[in-house]
Amino acid sequence: MSILWPPIRALPQTCLNGNIKPLSFVEDTPEEIADQSSQLLRLFADRGGFILSSGCGIPPESKPENIAAMVLAARRGKQLVPTLTVKLEAGERRISFVPGRSLRHILDDADVGVRSGCRGTGACGLCLVRVEAGQVGEPALNERIHLDDAQRARGVRLACQVRLQHDLQLAILSPAPKSAWRRLDGQEKRRVERPPVLPRGDPSWPVEKPYGAAVDLGTTHIRLSLRNLASGCWLAERWGLNPQMIAGSDVMTRLVAAAESPAQARAASQQTVEAIGEALWDIAVRGD
Numbered sequence: 697m698s699i700l701w702p703p704i705r706a707l708p709q710t711c712l713n714g715n716i717k718p719l720s721f722v723e724d725t726p727e728e729i730a731d732q733s734s735q736l737l738r739l740f741a742d743r744g745g746f747i748l749s750s751g752c753g754i755p756p757e758s759k760p761e762n763i764a765a766m767v768l769a770a771r772r773g774k775q776l777v778p779t780l781t782v783k784l785e786a787g788e789r790r791i792s793f794v795p796g797r798s799l800r801h802i803l804d805d806a807d808v809g810v811r812s813g814c815r816g817t818g819a820c821g822l823c824l825v826r827v828e829a830g831q832v833g834e835p836a837l838n839e840r841i842h843l844d845d846a847q848r849a850r851g852v853r854l855a856c857q858v859r860l861q862h863d864l865q866l867a868i869l870s871p872a873p874k875s876a877w878r879r880l881d882g883q884e885k886r887r888v889e890r891p892p893v894l895p896r897g898d899p900s901w902p903v904e905k906p907y908g909a910a911v912d913l914g915t916t917h918i919r920l921s922l923r924n925l926a927s928g929c930w931l932a933e934r935w936g937l938n939p940q941m942i943a944g945s946d947v948m949t950r951l952v953a954a955a956e957s958p959a960q961a962r963a964a965s966q967q968t969v970e971a972i973g974e975a976l977w978d979i980a981v982r983g984d
């Protein structure tokens with residue numbers, strides 16, 4: 697699932713169906729079916745757009761108690777998964793979520809971005825939302841610093857500082873600009889073991905906090921990872937379409953086109969540079 701997760705998240709309007717192995721309904725126990733069902737429901741809880749079902753069909757030899765176990769798990773899951781209702785210009789969005797996650801992450805995963813300039817540490821004060829109904833905890837220290845009494849009385853909160861447990865209804869006061877770039881799940885949030893040696897302390901080296909971007913230029917997508925080169929720490933990651941696709945669906949076609957036409961080669965290069973710039977800009981305005 698970890699390999700498939702980024703493309704699945706890139707298709708927010710797609711409803712997925714599955715994926716309990718059909719033979720499990722014949723061979724497994726009701727407890728095992730309930731367990732598999734719960735895992736799937738938890739995995740998709742914050743994404744939504746999911747129908748719990750068999751991976752293909754349900755074999756005629758299936759144990760009826762196994763089918764009942766899946767149906768029961770779905771009913772239980774429906775009751776357990778809370779809903780966030782967000783008022784948007786285009787109407788209301790209802791988002792199921794796993795309790796305990798930060799409001800900012802829930803919104804971001806559902807492609808309802810909120811402004812951010814501090815990677816969700818609570819330092820920038822940009823991720824403003826207004827709670828209209830439902831319960832959330834008391835404002836955190838960073839919210840007391842950034843929000844005055846009148847704002848707090850109106851239910852204004854910082855999305856990155858609020859952890860959701862129950863149903864909630866809210867309005868976004870500072871929406872993030874629309875973006876074609878997606879954040880990734882943070883599987884790559886590890887430190888670089890050996891960051892490059894930089895001439896720190898050397899007066900001829902003007903950069904106090906050097907950042908570096910690693911770019912994976914794939915056939916269909918670009919993946920960009922931003923790191924602090926002094927510490928090796930991961931800062932942010934983006935994944936989006938490779939604009940060179942319009943010059944051909946595979947690399948050889950693009951190479952031939954570039955070899956035949958210098959203008960085509962320059963255009964392909966420029967498109968890539970612009971896409972990388974857009975990904976970096978997206979990190980700058982939306983945070984990690």
Ligand code: FES
Binds near residue numbers: 816817819821
């Ligand atoms: S305060 Fe900066 S993202 Fe929330």
